[in-house]
Amino acid sequence: MSRPVIDIRDIAFAWKQGPQVLDIPAFRVDAGERVFLRGPSGSGKSTLLGLIAGVLAPQSGSIHVLGEDMSALSPPRRDRLRADHVGVIFQMFNLVPYLSVTGNVLLPLRFSPARRKAAGSDAEGEARRLLARLGLEDAQMLKRRVSDLSVGQQQRVAAARALIGAPKLIIADEPTSALDADARDRFIALLSEEVARTGASLLFVSHDASLAPLFTRAVDLAAINRAMNRAMNRAGAAA
Amino acid sequence: MSALFSLAWASLLNRKGSVILTIVAVALSVALFLGVEKARSGAREGFGNTISGTDLIVGAPTGSVNLLLYSVFRMGGATAEVSWPTYQKIAAREDVAWTVPIALGDSHRGYRVMGTSPDYFEHYKFGGGQQLSFAQGKPFDDLFDAVIGSEVARELGYTLDTSVTLSHGLGAADLGSGHENRPFRITGILKPTGTPVDRTVHVSLEAITAIHVGWESGAKNPLADTIPEEMIRSFDLTPKTVTAIFVGLERKGTILTTRRAINTNRGEPLMAIIPGEALAELWNVTSVAERALLAVSAFVIAVGLVSILTSILTSLNERRREMSILRATGARPHHIFLLLVFEAGLVGFLGAVLGIVLIHGLIAVLAPLLQAQYGVAFSMGAPGLVDLAVLGAVTAASLVIGAIPALTAMRRSLADGLSVRL
Numbered sequence: 001m002s003r004p005v006i007d008i009r010d011i012a013f014a015w016k017q018g019p020q021v022l023d024i025p026a027f028r029v030d031a032g033e034r035v036f037l038r039g040p041s042g043s044g045k046s047t048l049l050g051l052i053a054g055v056l057a058p059q060s061g062s063i064h065v066l067g068e069d070m071s072a073l074s075p076p077r078r079d080r081l082r083a084d085h086v087g088v089i090f091q092m093f094n095l096v097p098y099l100s101v102t103g104n105v106l107l108p109l110r111f112s113p114a115r116r117k118a119a120g121s122d123a124e125g126e127a128r129r130l131l132a133r134l135g136l137e138d139a140q141m142l143k144r145r146v147s148d149l150s151v152g153q154q155q156r157v158a159a160a161r162a163l164i165g166a167p168k169l170i171i172a173d174e175p176t177s178a179l180d181a182d183a184r185d186r187f188i189a190l191l192s193e194e195v196a197r198t199g200a201s202l203l204f205v206s207h208d209a210s211l212a213p214l215f216t217r218a219v220d221l222a223a224i225n226r227a228m229n230r231a232m233n234r235a236g237a238a239a
Numbered sequence: 240m241s242a243l244f245s246l247a248w249a250s251l252l253n254r255k256g257s258v259i260l261t262i263v264a265v266a267l268s269v270a271l272f273l274g275v276e277k278a279r280s281g282a283r284e285g286f287g288n289t290i291s292g293t294d295l296i297v298g299a300p301t302g303s304v305n306l307l308l309y310s311v312f313r314m315g316g317a318t319a320e321v322s323w324p325t326y327q328k329i330a331a332r333e334d335v336a337w338t339v340p341i342a343l344g345d346s347h348r349g350y351r352v353m354g355t356s357p358d359y360f361e362h363y364k365f366g367g368g369q370q371l372s373f374a375q376g377k378p379f380d381d382l383f384d385a386v387i388g389s390e391v392a393r394e395l396g397y398t399l400d401t402s403v404t405l406s407h408g409l410g411a412a413d414l415g416s417g418h419e420n421r422p423f424r425i426t427g428i429l430k431p432t433g434t435p436v437d438r439t440v441h442v443s444l445e446a447i448t449a450i451h452v453g454w455e456s457g458a459k460n461p462l463a464d465t466i467p468e469e470m471i472r473s474f475d476l477t478p479k480t481v482t483a484i485f486v487g488l489e490r491k492g493t494i495l496t497t498r499r500a501i502n503t504n505r506g507e508p509l510m511a512i513i514p515g516e517a518l519a520e521l522w523n524v525t526s527v528a529e530r531a532l533l534a535v536s537a538f539v540i541a542v543g544l545v546s547i548l549t550s551i552l553t554s555l556n557e558r559r560r561e562m563s564i565l566r567a568t569g570a571r572p573h574h575i576f577l578l579l580v581f582e583a584g585l586v587g588f589l590g591a592v593l594g595i596v597l598i599h600g601l602i603a604v605l606a607p608l609l610q611a612q613y614g615v616a617f618s619m620g621a622p623g624l625v626d627l628a629v630l631g632a633v634t635a636a637s638l639v640i641g642a643i644p645a646l647t648a649m650r651r652s653l654a655d656g657l658s659v660r661l
């Protein structure tokens with residue numbers, strides 16, 4: 001059996017002086033899996049992604065990402081792990097406004113020698129190839145300012161950026177919520193195809209349950225997060 | 240490192256408008272500072288170049304700076320004179336190679352008149368040993384001949400053989416109380432020297448005596464103008480006094496003993512100064528004002544640097560999202576820090592470079608004008624050590640100042656994590 005890409009055990013997390021947001025006994029993503037994590041807004045999705053990406057640390061429990069125990073790593077080591085092995089796509093406004101389309105795609109290579117190496121000697125060519133696979137091959141379009149691109153185009157640029165240099169894990173946080181249904185399905189199809197091709201794992205988070213069939217596995221955050229259940233029970237009891 | 244540098248550059252280009260304004264603010268402050276510095280060093284250089292080859296200047300006892308100012312720079316006036324026999328005694332000393340006596344006190348339309356001997360044109364040297372040379376004509380020969388400096392000729396439009404009259408004292412206007420009855424003929428025009436010589440009318444010592452015939456009481460005798468020129472020429476026109484004496488020595492080694500001998504002269508009290516030493520004393524006096532000026536312009540640079548800080552700090556809020564994106568794509572906190580420090584450093588560096596270019600351009604264009612109008616000399620030439628030092632200091636200070644917004648952004652990006660907030 002392959003080593004899990006994400007392996008979470010008994011983690012608990014609360015923001016300073018706030019109520020507990022996450023209390024997850026177990027959650028794992030195996031290599032090559034494309035997992036759909038469903039959760040309504042405010043369910044702690046972004047917090048969970050922050051924990052997995054290593055910018056937050058849980059108060060208790062353990063998170064292993066690619067075999068590394070995140071809570072045992074120093075913040076700089078966690079940063080390095082993310083830089084080398086994790087690609088991130090946000091809901092919107094993914095791009096650095098002062099960089100070109102390819103400049104944005106190449107951004108992770110500036111911070112990670114490992115991904116620079118994986119992207120090969122012709123990094124720009126690799127960026128253009130990824131963009132083309134995601135349906136962005138118009139040379140004119142590549143020259144435009146990123147703020148002039150449509151939201152759908154921006155998200156595909158962000159996907160190419162997450163994919164460059166073959167990271168082992170892609171985290172996507174509601175990347176399709178600003179897209180219409182057609183663009184959304186096409187985006188997910190293209191992303192899945194590229195993820196499958198590179199052999200990476202995908203953790204795709206959305207509130208939209210109708211997307212679940214497009215992934216190899218779907219998980220409901222409410223089902224694995226006990227903090228959420230307790231909060232709902234309290235609310236139910238009060239009603 | 241270089242990856243961040245190009246990132247900083249791209250980020251600045253993206254905010255061209257406000258960045259250019261900040262760069263201009265820094266550039267103006269740097270240009271002001273360098274302008275003050277160059278005017279200062281130019282003045283020093285100009286003063287230092289005014290006299291050379293003269294070992295001692297002798298006059299009646301006064302302040303050494305005062306003696307230097309009135310004898311060489313035609314500023315202020317003498318309170319007492321040196322008698323002719325005393326002058327002859329000094330000229331006859333064995334250790335003295337040459338002497339040039341000068342007599343001051345009259346003027347011509349705002350330009351000082353100096354009575355001297357023809358030796359002046361041979362022994363007076365400026366700018367590290369250059370001799371005076373004639374653009375036109377020759378030294379004065381006749382009693383009523385005059386040699387004028389280049390600026391006098393240019394400003395007043397005089398040519399050879401122009402007839403001029405002198406006025407008594409230093410008043411600018413010829414108001415009747417002058418020597419208008421004793422016209423001089425211009426026989427020589429000197430080449431420009433960049434020294435007070437350019438602004439001087441030179442006549443013979445005898446001429447000074449001649450035009451003061453009838454002035455023995457200190458004011459003009461009403462009958463003075465009735466004395467015919469032929470009669471004056473027949474008088475003994477040996478001067479009774481001179482204002483100061485330029486002295487060249489046989490051997491430089493005796494300069495201190497000679498000075499001591501003159502200073503302790505029995506009979507008429509005298510004062511001998513070494514020009515370079517008196518100049519150093521003058522710098523001591525002016526350095527307080529110079530330092531104040533430099534301090535003020537240094538503060539202006541500080542204001543320029545603060546404008547860098549302001550522009551970056553105000554941009555931080557709208558760039559919060561950008562920082563999160565950078566973090567998500569693998570930037571570590573120190574990358575965020577360096578990015579902003581580099582931006583500040585680049586703005587400071589570009590501002591300083593622009594400021595240096597600006598002041599050198601301005602000096603190249605305006606220096607001749609300033610020199611002609613106000614006699615302010617700027618040190619010209621390619622950017623030198625001072626410019627490099629200012630460039631280095633401003634860049635370093637910008638980098639340090641950039642650390643303030645950089646730390647803020649770094650801390651914020653740690654708190655924000657990956658959740659991009661609007």
